[in-house]
Amino acid sequence: MILYFTGTGNSLSVARQLAAATGDTAVHIADLTKHGTCTLIRDRVIGFVFPVYFGDIPWPVQEFIRNTKFAPSAYIYAVATCGSTPGNALYNLQQLLAWHRCRLAYADSVSMIANSTSTWKKGVSYDYRRLDAAKDHVAAIAHAVMERRESLRHVKRSLAGSIMGLGVVRQVGSRRFTITANPDACVGCGLCVHICPVGNLTLKDGKVVVSDHCAMCMACVQWCPHGGIFVHGHAIAREDQYHHPEVNAEDLYRR
């Protein structure tokens, strides 16, 4: 089973490509955690695919792993998708799995397009050729997984990851990704409610209401066609919004 988490589709595209190459099934972590229960995954081969946030693993993925039991002898691999630097994400995953007495056998990070750029910059020009390079990279990873290769050479701590992991740095960084409702623009279509992977958004009186357990995945701000969600107090212009070109909002519908 390939367990993925995604906000803007990069990780979904990687999970899909791995699933197609290996004949495995890709499942969104949110679909297994809807009812907050502890899950038992008996699969002999388990892949994790997730985006890097502040050089670390998104909290819903961490929480899922903490609340899940895996077969200790499973072949476990991971792919972290990122803009450029995975920081300590893979190292932290290895530690988290070790806590479960499970062993990460193979891990790599894939540089794609940073879905965070448009939260602080206007007039972004995305270099979509990076996604072609990412496809080649993922094809090589799929090959390694099919051969059950073992390699942890990408599993390491980095100075950047350790700095990003500091409480105060994380706090300041998170503030830049704080989302709030923009009631003047929200038309109450509910798209954001459907695609939020952690159920942080609801509609009340035809307008979006933001709750307090955001995963910072940026799905709502990057997909809303009306600018109905602010990030750090402003809406992202339509032309600056990013999502993986082969992923549709419907692919992310969770509820």
Ligand SMILES: Cc1cc2nc3c(=O)[nH]c(=O)nc-3n(C[C@H](O)[C@H](O)[C@H](O)COP(=O)(O)O)c2cc1C
């Ligand atoms: C809150 C936040 C923090 C991020 N931190 C990092 C980071 O530390 N390093 C990096 O290379 N990319 C970072 N990114 C970019 C994402 O990891 C990258 O775009 C990822 O592929 C998005 O995956 P998705 O489309 O599956 O959601 C960050 C993005 C967000 C929204």
